[in-house]
Amino acid sequence: MAPDLNTLPRSEAPPPTASSPDQKPNILYIMADQLAAPQLKMYNPDSQIKTPNLDRLAASSVQFDSAYCPSPLCAPSRMSMISGLLPMKIGSYDNASQINSEVPTYAHYLRSKGYHTALAGKMHFVGDQLHGYEQRLTSDIYPGDFGWVVNWDEPDTRLEWYHNASSILQAGPCGRSNQLDYDEEVMYRSTQYLWDHVREGPDKRPFALTVSLTHPHDPYTITKKYWNRYEDVDIDLPKVRIAKEKQDTHSKRLLKVCDLWDLEFTDEQIKRAKRAYYGSVSYVDDCIGKLLETLEDAGLMDNTIVIFSGDHGDMLGERGLWYKMSYFESSVRVPMLVHYPKWFTPRRVTQNVSTLDLLPTICDIIGTKPAPFLPMDGVSMMPHLLGKEGGGDTVFAEYTGEGTVRPMMMIRRGDWKYITCPADEPQLFNLERDPLELDNLARFGTGKVEPQTEAEKEARTVFENFEAEAKAKWDFDAITEKVLQSQRSRRLVWDALSKGTFTSWDHNPVDDGRMKYIRSNIPLDDLERRARYPFVDSQGYEISKTLNSTRG
Template identity: 30%
Template sequence: MKNKFEKAFNTYALLLCILLMASCNGQKKNTATEPQNTGRPNVLVILTDQWRAQATGYAGDPNINTPNLDELEASSVNFKNAVSGMPVCSPFRASLITGQRPLTHGVFMNDVQLDTNAVTIAKVFNKEGYDTGYIGKWHLDGHGRLQNVAPGKRRQGFKFWKGNECTHDYNKSVYYDNDNPDRMVWDGYDTFEQTDATIDFVNNRNKADNPYMMILSYGTPHAPYHTAPEEYRNMFDPANIQLRRNVPDSLKTQVKKDLAGYYAHIAALDDMIGKLITNLKNTGQFENTIIVFTADHGDLLGSHGAYKKQQPYEESARVPMLYHIPKRFKIASGEQDALMNSEDIMPTLLSLCDIEIPNTVEGLDYRSYMEGKEKIGDVTLLTCVQPFGQWNKVQHNAREYRAVKTQQYTYARSLNGPWLLFDNINDPYQLNNLVGNEGAAAIQDDLEKILSERLKATGDEFLPGLDYIKKWGYPIDKTGTVPYTN
């Protein structure tokens, strides 16, 4: 009897050991999907091109559903009044990676090169042991579009590279792969291909000891508006598009058509944002990754009778700005009123990663604001140096300007004096210019004083645009202007 009992017991014990070992092995296999909540956070910046703040589901646009972006917004700090301080491509990008204003870093127009000796976000993160990467549109090299941004100083510190200087051909577009000098082509719609390349980068970093800082720079939803995949274009009928109240009758038919294409790009982007976030969750990285979603500027798309950007109107200057921050930071999600600007992104990210902010940086660090410890961002500057170009001409109401934006007002001064004053709360479509209005005289005087103080504090003499172009030695063609594209 004793032998039978011992035999049965040993068999039971052996089975128990096998089950325990299987359980342990199963836990080991699943560690990649468990949240990694310790150590320094990863950073993923999702940068889009020409996505105006109003064009999201969470912002109330009646024409577009953005379920993935809405879900991200629900778990993020939403700077609902964020702006692009100089609302055009290259200036924003240079401010993003230097933390400086355009008249400091010198990229106050498109298609000029950022100083290769600049102190950039990638160089700082590199010194702290981060793996840095850049995928997509660059637009900071100034050596001609579709050209290779050669490895070395011209990539401003980014180590991993799959990008191009600039292209708006989103189907089979050109890029360069790390150190390979050969021109490569994305197989299909580059929004999809760049997303997959980012996922590959993230997954390859998942087992690495070092955290990463990646900027994914999409070219969409910038024009051309009608080149998204057919399945997305078929989602939007121009006849059903609801226009903003500041689109003039003469443009309504064209704007409805273009908005349908614009929203098609956005719908595709929203799907890709969902794909990125799903991958971060599946690999256990979501709660150890700071995600910033933003755009370099907006798009007027017919509002105020104009297209594209650079003007101080809401559709041009205001951009989406979401910060998903891991829960362990104990920063509450939700809307914030502060007017975060382009140069504020770099210092805020460095601060969140406990990295010292270089003294070259001019932007504000918003970490303490998000923690509820400091009140900043009640007013910010908007700047335009260049009143020319194929779409930003004087006949389209373009001009050099300096503007201040508060949580309620936008006030702009041109070289000829006060130009625009809008009450953005009571006049959200900016239809009523209050400059010279007797009832708004005190408000205008206060804003003029604030603007003058800001210009003095930043050393901005507010000169004609060509004075800055000559100062920086940028080329001027035979017509007396600068070759400039969109």
């Protein structure tokens, strides 16, 4: 069982400048794939998903109640998260885009400050597989090449790697899955990394370990152990059902691109898909519990900042939509929390933030700043962590992946969410009054309906301001040309590289058995440190504190 986090010491004091080894906390960043914040009990008291470990962690953390991803698709969201830059600025247009190796990431900043940076699990890098990480403990689950390039030149053509209905039609329990193979390797490598760290001796560097799980990403299947956890639960059906012909134009494209347009799912099929997703979330929750338990058993919990987030969400049948790729809440809103009671008193933050903000926040935590001469879209969340004024409340997001034909952008500020795309009707929602996003208030700003009430006039003003802001921020025609050029170049290169002998760009981690366990070439002192933790002398006294005196 994971430790009782509520027993850890708390302090209202601001964090010191992490400039000496004993002041540098370790950092464990846990990321779940396709985990929708509105589906979780920590955000939704009516949630049916069982996440005891995450709930305990959230209760002793700074929990962000309105956190968003910078793009509702795996790779662009992650590339923005690690760099603090919006997707269009770094050319992260879809799941087959590479970002330039000269783009600084949070791993570079951590490494420059003396941290050992390691990644276990998925990050969806294309080309360069490190981007500042000193060590990758596993390969990625997805390809690191140009095989998944979107094609706006043929927008009505479904590419073979697009999502389809099979995940819903085949939903249910399994004995094994590719994703379970992967996440179990991620968990083994991660926990082993933590144990190896504490046995390195007193001169070790602080670590910054990113653990990125691929669950609960579809396909919707999980082992019977987790499927059966919901045997007694009558799975809720989606709250919002919208007929296909009444969908907005982007949602219509998503239904077609995911091959869902001609299908009608039964209530039982929907419940099975959601039940498998719930089970997958519970699996992630157990993984979180295992990581926290390892920190506790290894004596690392008191000096490790734990950050948790998702990369994007999943619609799970809401509005008739599945997977992600839209700006509706279940697709674009993610869980996010920061746990370190020594510095940050547990609280809930209601302002809008983004995973884009993690890089400048991590920089603040380790006593540095993003380079002032380089661009930075993220905003430090340190004021929110400390409960002070001055934290941001605005989120921008950009999307040019499958299901689009032109750039699609979002601005979230205060209670308002604004969505714009040259190919679609604009959307404006007030999420305080309309949390299900059923009332598109953009009609009062486009001239379709003349506002009568004060609320309608307010909506018109808000819409007009967002329209002017979007026009000033984004050159949609120029972005479209850049996306098309990138797609065409990558398709040509991929077609060529697919011919003849194929050389993979995927990461192949080094696992040298000659340097593990007990070997004649490993110094005896090193073997002794690894033999047992905590270390015990010949009289049976525990002396691990001497070996682990420098907390890092």
